[in-house]
Amino acid sequence: MAWRFMSNFEWELDPDIYGDRHYNAFTREFYPSLEDLMGSDATMVTEEDTDSAILFGTLRGNVVGLRYYTGVVNNNEMVALQREPNNAYDKNAVKVNNANGDQVGHIKKELAASLAYIMDNKLAVVEGVVPSGAKNTFTMPVQLSFWGKAENKQAVLDRLNMQGFNLAPPGKISEFSVGTSKKYGKAGTSYSAPVHAAVQMTTEQLKTEFDKLFEDLKEDDKTREVEAAKAVVTPLLPHQKQALAWMISRENNKELPPFWEERENYFYNTITNFAEKTRPENVLGGILADDMGLGKTLTTIAVILSNFHGGKPLPVRQKSDQLKIFPIKKCVPAVKKDQEAPRIGLQLNASDTKESESLPSQSSRTHPKRAMGKKPKYTVSSDSEPEEQNTEIMETKVQKTPPATRKRRKASCDIQEDKAFASALEEPAISSKKTKKKGVVTIQHKKNEGEETLGTTLIICPLSVLSNWIDQFEQHVDPGVHLNIYVYYGSERSKDPAVLSRQDVVLTTYNILASDYGARGNSPLHKLKWLRVVLDEGHTIRNPNAQQTKAVLDLDAQRRWILTGTPIQNSLKDLWSLLSFLKLKPFTDRDWWHRTIQRPVTMGDQGGLKRLQSLINSITLRRTKTSKVKGKPVLKLPERKVFIQHITLTDEESQMYHSVKNESIAAVKRYFNDRSVLTHYADVLGVLLRLRQLCCHPWLCTSVSSSSDTEANSTPEELRKKLIEKMKFVLSSGSDEECAICLESLNFPVITHCAHVFCKPCICEVIQREKTNAKCPLCRKEVGLENLLECPSEELDSEKKPGQEWVSSSKVNALMHALIKLRKQNPAVKSLIVSQFTKFLTLIEIPLKESGFAFARLDGSMTRKQRVRAIQQFQSNAEGSPTIMLLSLKAGGVGLNLTAASQVFLMDPAWNPAAEDQCFDRCHRLGQKQDVVITKFIVKNSVEENMLKIQEKKKELATGAFGNKKSSSETKINEIKTLMDL
DNA sequence: ACCGCCGGGTGCC
DNA sequence: ACCGCCGGGTGCC
Structure with a gap:
């Protein structure tokens, strides 16, 4: 493989990054509220809660001016109404469009006058269906439905009434249109207004229904298996072969997209009843929503190498061939496996930027002609055959041996059996088609007759997994295959589209993509038509207003994939961005998605629900860790046992704990009496934090400035102090905060007056973009550059207890006892020591050193480079490698792999049981060979035991993807009572 | 006839 | 539009 890596300084030094974060990412209140901490994820401040809309009623109106527009409709077809305030004849104009967005006509002016007011003031959403008369020449009727918040109903009725229009109540029309829909057939496509509240499901039911959506995903072509091309050296597991088969069949599929039928030369959408002559394009791609650890990355690599240009596997060249033909060894040092991390940087140096674009190893395989043209530049090897000869051999091979190539293909891959294979051969990829016709050799995917090219795949991922992709390409791809991979990252990245288009794979991050996109006209990524675009951690684009999302949606690609472990995180709303990316008509339009x-x-x-189900089913593949393939679980992991070890505090510790506890209870009781628990919520959390810390070690509990007496209207200076206190509190309490804008871990954190924390560059960008009325992305309160507070970062972890002699604690003793016992049994055994308090980890280092344990450490404050080192050292089985990893609970992301450990010691319970589970999965995952034993230390009769109780409740409540209803203030209060034994 | 009626011209917003 | 509307032509029965 030829690697090129354009990078900034840090990356050149050390490009390998391991995941240091993962999804969830949305709302991090600065003060983590209980429900945040306990994992009922995310309460993004949504613009309007469109889900609370009810049907006000319906009204029959007229569409006029039909003959002036090209848009046509069918009887019973849905139409969209769109205001046209700049219409020269009538500022009240309301356009009527079909599902394709083509204008059909206008709403007649009298009615438009009413509608304009209603629509402009957002009193209601107005939707239309043309019940009949679709083929009329001049006017046609339209049945309008008015949807909105209950409190706006009267205003809508009044407004219509002013002009003499009366809404028919919802019930009535329901009957009416059931009648019409029967007439026009097609169950499930009637637009009978569902009678509000009649079949309202509970959140719980809804959740269950959603879970069901994924249950049927295992049948039919989703269980067919396909071998990867030989270029993939890692054998695929059965479920990965299934995913490969499914993805290839999706990419090559020739069927109509979901909800489209062919009827007498027309393509007919069964949801909107829209019809058109031109065939709607199917989605050549979909959503791979496997749980983490099932190998989405590997599967995707297999797809890239097995299905380029529609169905053809990549032939593997023998090493001897390649050396004979291409004098590459001097230009590009072969990438040695197990080489040290900086190899990419070295590679860059070795290959020299200005030449790198025409390195033979990169261009020769796929672009022999091009390579020939540039020959003098790169044919540096003097010890190989003369250039002419090289060329000849190359030509000869290419031209004379296509049958052999085919044979190899046949042998190495089943894909050709796919019916799409044949058709794919008839239809070469876009770029090569172009070049064939013109016969020019100017751009990339040029190739000789019969020579395959991959086509360029663009992979977009969070920065934290970028290096994982690089690693996996190296691990899984035959080194004999010269895959051109360009890491489009760092200030040196080439903005030349031609450079990118001649790659097989371009890797970049969401942030780079978005920032290029922002710099108008200077985004080469947006100038190309990609063979394939892959969004890794695709839920990153679930916020439709985010710059990243817009940048992603504007990419031009033939095949589109979304990889995500969490397809529907909060609600259906999240799905829209994904569908929009997949270009699924008519859901690409948010209004149509919402309506249908x-x-x-x-x-x-x-x-x-049926529609949703069939939609998901047709474009999504999801398996969980517990899914089964042919009766066997996809992952057979070693066992995982969790033990709780109860700790009894010493008298001295207990005394201290209880004195603090009594103090706290008194304070909290006061809040209860004042009914001000929730306004003092932060203080309550602070008090709880102290108690939790005392359970671990007395030194953790530094004097938390009891801010209980600060009032809301304190002086600016007090406010400032308080906010900074808050920021420090959370940053130091072990929760690895993320910036809600870039979704990365905080880089140069600042806090707003509304107490939300962002990266400084991120929030500044937002403020600058929105100018005067900039709002906090999390709570929509106004923010300005002048009231951002920076964190006096240096003080964060520097306070030590100098000179004080080491004092242990009951918990530390229990830990050390266990570790020493383990070491006696097996000196090689490796353990994770996990805490939410990084300071606690620091304290634990002392007895570890005393007892001669070699340890590594991983927490949020470390640089990427430090992390990589720590992980590599710990995972190594070399003599003297650390047997212990001190791990901050939330450090690392999905990619973090600590399978060397078979023991986990959880020093303090987390608020969120899911966070614990995730942490355990760092070692209990693919690659773990031993049973994993987890020990949770819990101090008896303490806040820790109460936390366990709440964890249990949370688990019951949230056994699924949708258990994230915001916990009521009542729940919060009850939780506080439980925690404090009140 | 400062009306009615006729019939041609015409037509979204 | 096989309508409505406009405005010019016209005018007892």
């Missing part, structure tokens, strides 16, 4: 799926499903409409 989101609202019906939220209201409990069965038809809507």
Whole structure:
């Protein structure tokens, strides 16, 4: 493989990054509220809660001016209404469009006058269906439905009434349109307004329904297996072969997209009843939503290497061939496996930037002609055959041996059996088609007759997994295959589209993509038509307003993939961005998505749910760790046992604990009496924090400035102090905060007056973009550059207890006892020591050193480079490698692999049981060979035991993807009572 | 006839 | 539009 890596300084030094974060990412209140801490994820401040809309009623109107527009409709077809305030004849104009967005006509002016007011003031969403008369020449009727918040109903009725229009109540029309829909057939496509509240499902039911969506995903072509091309050296597991087969069949599929039928030369959408002559393009891709650890990355690499240009596997060249033909060894040092991390940087140096674009190893395989043209530049090897000869051999090979190539293909891959294979051969990729016709050799995917090219795949991922991709390409791809991979990252990245288009794979991050996109006209990524775009951790684009999302949606690609472990994180809303990326008509338009799926499903409409189900089923593949393939679990992991070890405090510790506890209870009781628990919520959390710390070690509990007496209207200076205190509190309490804007871990954190923390560059960008009325992305309160507070970063972890003699604690003793016992049994055994308090980890280092344990450490404050080192050292089985990893609970992301450990010691319980589980998965994952034993230390009769109780409740409540209803203030209060034994 | 009626011209917003 | 509307032509029965 030829690697090129354009990078900034840090990356050149050390490009390998391991995941240091993962999803969830959304709302991190600066003060983590209980429900944040306990994992009922995310309460993103949504613009409007469209889900609470009810149907006000319906009204029959007229569409006029049909003959002036090209848009046509069918009887019973849905139409969209769109305001046209700049219409020269009538500022109240309301356009009527079909599902394709083509204008059909206008709403007649009298009615438009009413509608304009209603629509402009957002009193209601107005939707239309043309019940009949679709083929009329001049006007046609339209049945309008008015949806909105209950409190706006009267205003809408009044407004319509002013002009003499009366809404028919919802019930009535329901009957009416059931009648019409029967007439026009097609169950499940009637637009009968669902009678509000009649079939309202509970959140719980909805959740269950969603889970069901994924249950049927295992049948039919989703269980067919396909071998990867030989270029993939790692054997695929059965479920990965299934995913490969499914992905290839998706990429090559020739069927109509979901909800489209062919009827007498027309393509007919069964949801909107829209019809058109031109065939709607199917999604050549979809959503791979496997749980983490099932190998989405490997599977994707297999797809890239097995299905370029539609169905053809990549032939593997024998090493001898390649050496004979291409004098590469001097230009590009072969990438040695197990080489040290900086290899990419070295590679860059070795290959020299200005030449790198025409390195033979990169261009020769796929672009022989091009390579020939540039020959003098790169044919540096003097010890190989003369240039002419090289060329000849190359030509000869290419031209004379296509049958052999085919044979090899046949042998190495089943894909050709796919019916799409044949058709794919007839239809070469876009770029090569172009070049064939013109016969020019100017751009990349040029090749000789019969020579395959991959086509360029763009992979976009969070920075934290970028290096994982690089690693995995190296691990899984035959070194004999010269895959051109360009890491589009860092200030040196080439903005030349031609450079990118001649790659097989371009890797970049969401942030780079978004920032290029922001710099208008200077995004080469947006100038190319990619063979394939892959979004890793694809839920990153679930916020439709985020710059990243917009940048991603604007990419031009033939095949589109979303990789995610969490396809529907909060609600259906998240799905829209994904569908929009997949370019699935008509859901690409948010209004249509909302109207045809989101609202019906939220209201409990069965038809809507059916549609959603079949939609998901057709574009998604999801397996969980517990999914089975042919009766066997996809992952057979070693066992995982969790033990709780109860700790009894010494008298001295207990005394201290209880004195603090009594003090706290008194304070909290006061809040209860004042009914001000929630306003003092932060203080309560602070008090709880102290108690938790005391359970671990007395030194953890530094004087938390009891801010209980600060009032809301304190002086600016007090406010400032308080906010900074808050920021420090959270940053130091072990929760690895993320910036809600870039979704990365905080880089140069600042706090707003509304107490939300972002990266300084991120929030500054937001403020600059929105100018005067900039709002906090999390709570929509106004923010300005002048009231951002920076964290006096240096003080964070520097306070030590100088000169004080080491004092242990009951918990530390228990830990050390266990570790020493383990070491006696097996000196090689490796353990994770996990805490939410990084300071506690620091304290634990003392007895570890005393007892001669070699340890590594991983926490949020470390640089990437430090982390990589720590992980490498710990994972190594070399003599003298650390047997202990001190791990901050939330450090690392999904990619973090600590399978060398078979023991986990959880020093303090987490608020969120899911966070614990995730942490355990760092070692209990693919690659773990031993049973994993987890020990949770819990101090008896303490806040820790109470936390366990709440964890249990949380687990019951949240056994699924949708158990994230915001916990009520009542729940919060009850939780506080439980925690404090009140 | 400062009306009615006729019939041609015409037509979204 | 096989309508409505406009405005010019016209005018007892």
